[in-house]
Amino acid sequence: MMVRPLSLDLRTRIATALSDGITVRAAAERFGISAATAVRIGQLDRSGKGLVPAKIGGYVKPTLRGAAADAVRQRLQVKSDWTVRALSADLKAAGINVSHDTVWRFLRSEGKTFKKNDGGKRARPPEGGPVPDAMEDPSAPA
Known part of the structure; x- marks a missing residue:
């Protein structure tokens, strides 16, 4: 069973009941929700952020905009x-x-790549220098 948010109508009725003075636990029992949910809906209503439910899930990797x-x-x-x-x-x-x-x-x-040369092959040796052996340690003294 998929989780889904409470309807906006139900959220509005809970917020109205809480603003009319009913306790959080009484509102939770009356509307069949948890006390924590009633608290959150009351907080959203008092903060003025609106009662529209937020999107559930959908992690998006950070990107520059x-x-x-x-x-x-x-x-x-x-x-x-x-x-x-x-x-x-x-x-x-x-x-x-x-x-x-x-x-x-x-x-x-953006289509930017970081290759050493156009062919994606190994970079060329320095001018006049010997080509190192494939098994040779490039950091070893000559």
């Missing part, structure tokens, strides 16, 4: 060879608190 997305695009126009971590650190320094993973997902959605 609006001014934050524009800030990333502007930085990429000025300097195109950012690392994702450096870009996220620069955004944090500018007051936009964002994780590197969120920046990465945004860049991927």
